[in-house]
Amino acid sequence: MKATILAVSLLLVAGLVQATEVEKKHNMHHGHMAADDRTSLNLSPAMKQHQLKNMRAHLAAIQDIIVQLSSGNFAQASNTAHQKLGLTEEMAAMCNSFESETFKELGLGFHKSADELGVVLAKGNTEDSLAALGKTMTYCVACHAQFKQ
Numbered sequence: 190m191k192a193t194i195l196a197v198s199l200l201l202v203a204g205l206v207q208a209t210e211v212e213k214k215h216n217m218h219h220g221h222m223a224a225d226d227r228t229s230l231n232l233s234p235a236m237k238q239h240q241l242k243n244m245r246a247h248l249a250a251i252q253d254i255i256v257q258l259s260s261g262n263f264a265q266a267s268n269t270a271h272q273k274l275g276l277t278e279e280m281a282a283m284c285n286s287f288e289s290e291t292f293k294e295l296g297l298g299f300h301k302s303a304d305e306l307g308v309v310l311a312k313g314n315t316e317d318s319l320a321a322l323g324k325t326m327t328y329c330v331a332c333h334a335q336f337k338q
């Protein structure tokens with residue numbers, strides 16, 4: 190019995206090691222082939238730091254919303270959506286300061302969708318809230334796919 194367990198474990202480990210090697214090769218391959226051809230925003234060093242700080246705050250807000258949602262604190266989740274991700278004057282000014290019209294549109298669309306998320310969260314339905322959160326996050330994904338600093 191012990192020998193069987195050992196044999197099965199060894200097989201599993203061997204499989205894992207092999208899978209990791211394949212993945213490594215795959216990544217290396219792509220690392221060489223695919224250049225980062227996203228549009229650069231040509232930001233100054235100070236703006237870069239400011240943007241990344243904002244982005245980390247966005248990520249923290251998403252996490253907070255998920256944690257609040259999982260405990261049924263819809264009102265608090267809604268507050269976070271409006272206050273940290275919504276279209277505040279500060280966020281609007283920030284987005285409007287970029288030259289790229291596409292970036293501006295994505296940024297403003299993102300903050301507006303976060304306010305819509307806040308409205309949905311306040312209604313207290315988990316499924317609708319998750320759908321709205323998913324919708325807001327499509328802006329994170331879309332913008333990151335298209336732009337780099």
Ligand code: HEC
Pocket residue numbers: 230241242244245247248251292295296299325326328329330332333336337338
């Ligand atoms: C309108 C564009 C846009 C939107 C919307 C956007 N981001 Fe970003 N984000 C960027 C850009 C540009 C960078 C820099 C990426 C690069 O240069 O590779 C970035 C970087 C980041 C980083 C890296 C931070 C660091 O310190 O390295 C995180 C995390 C991040 N974004 C999270 C988010 C999350 C979460 C959302 C949505 C809730 C979001 N972003 C929405 C444009 C956007």
